[in-house]
Amino acid sequence: MRSKGIFLLLLLGALTSYYVYSPIPNDIEEKWKLMFTDCFFRSLSNLADLSELVGLKDYMGVMMFITFAERVVPLSDERVQVTEEMFDGVEVVVYQPSQQGGVGELRRAVIYLHGGGWCLGSSRMGPYDFLSRKMVTDLGAVVVSVEYRLAPAHHFPVPFEDVYRVVKHFLQPVVLARYHADPGRIAVSGDSAGGNLAAAVSQKLLQEPEQEVQLKAQALIYPVLQALDLNTPSYQQNQHMPILPRTLMVRFWSEYFTSDKALFHAMMANTHNSPESAALLKFVNWSSFLPEPYRQAYNYRAPPVVATGMHRPSNNLSHSIADPRASPLLVPDTALQHLPKAYVLTCEYDVLRDDGVMYVTRLRRAGVEVTHEHYPSGFHGALMFTLWPTDFEIGHRMLGNYVKWLKENL
Ligand SMILES: *[C@@H]1O[C@H](CO)[C@@H](O)[C@H](O)[C@H]1NC(C)=O
Ligand SMILES: *[C@@H]1O[C@H](CO)[C@@H](O)[C@H](O)[C@H]1NC(C)=O
Secondary structure, eight states: OHHHHHHHHHHHHHHHHHHHOOOOOTTSSSHHHHHHHHHHHHHHHHHHHHHHHTTSSOHHHHHHHHHHHTBOOOOOOSSEEEEEEEETTEEEEEEEESSOOSTTOOEEEEEEEOOSTTTSOOTTBHHHHHHHHHHHHHHOOEEEEEEOOOTTTSOTTHHHHHHHHHHHHHTSHHHHHHTTEEEEEEEEEEETHHHHHHHHHHHHHHTOTTOOSOOSEEEEESOOOOSSOTTSHHHHHTTTOSSOOHHHHHHHHHHHHOSOHHHHHHHHTTOOBOHHHHTTGGGGOHHHHSOHHHHTTOOOOOOOBOOSSTTSSOTHHHHHHTOTTTOTTSSOGGGTTTOOEEEEEEEEEOTTHHHHHHHHHHHHHTTOOEEEEEEEEEETTGGGOOSTTSOOHHHHHHHHHHHHHHHHHO
């Protein structure tokens, strides 16, 4: 009896240390806090896998727990007025200063797109609510935080199209006037998958010949920018890094396009490129777009191109993978050169680091003004960690620098 108890205790101890311990680089600050945070995420992820395996609830359905757990009811207070509205059929939360400015005084505006791999997240999560309020109080801005629909219930291009509809709706002069928004000072911004959507809508908007009002800036926080090469040096270096291991990012990508698991497996092996995307591999060739320090000792090998296989069931899958609305890096320089000035934030310990760095190189070569802020001890998702009990010093620093850039450039 007793030995059984000890055995169970030992097992529990071993499991706990296995769970809590993750190899986190020494230069990451507040390492223990990150280990515990990551432990929570990994446990949930394992639970989600199990739940999907036994057919209880699908993986992303369980992972949505994080979104619900952090959900708040965005309320107006003496400084910020909050309203929930519909823009062309899409839910948005609008934050604006409670105090009316002087007559005819116009404000900056930020259209904000939350992260969560197109599958998770909500503008109503605590950290996004906090971020939006800060933009109102520090910048006097109007913030439109978009509640776009999510995969896997709504695959690509639905999330993109929702965001695009909101942007087009908001940029109409009559709508801008209603919010006292200055047509010359509008930015689109987002983190992670939100950064992907922000980059994609910025490009798309340039292609509209009748678009009167254009964006002044785009601010991309550790954005996802390409699905063709999921073995860049940062994918390799950070494949087990909290809180976005490579498996989870690959899962997000595949779920964005389809619920067919074949794509997930092909993407894990980096063998998901078809002849359709082969011609575009040059746009994500990290041996030409990554500065030396990021390349380190990794050798470039172009992802293989596979003619048949998982593309069979739905022919438009390879079409989606090659679509710049999903991978904004897949456009020629001519589609980049008239983009508004950009802010790109990247983190060293992030599978998506090289997506961001490559975009910085490509935008600069196309003549776009870019501010690149790289955090050598940063990890993916840090900007979401600004609230107790998972508040990180680095999250606050990022938030401060990001808002400062908007203050000076918008
Ligand atoms: C990638 O770039 C390198 C060096 O610039 C070049 O030698 C190689 O052919 C390129 N490969 C692809 C697939 O674009
Ligand atoms: C793919 O095909 C389906 C049905 O044929 C269609 O409903 C869907 O919109 C297509 N997706 C894309 C991205 O073209």
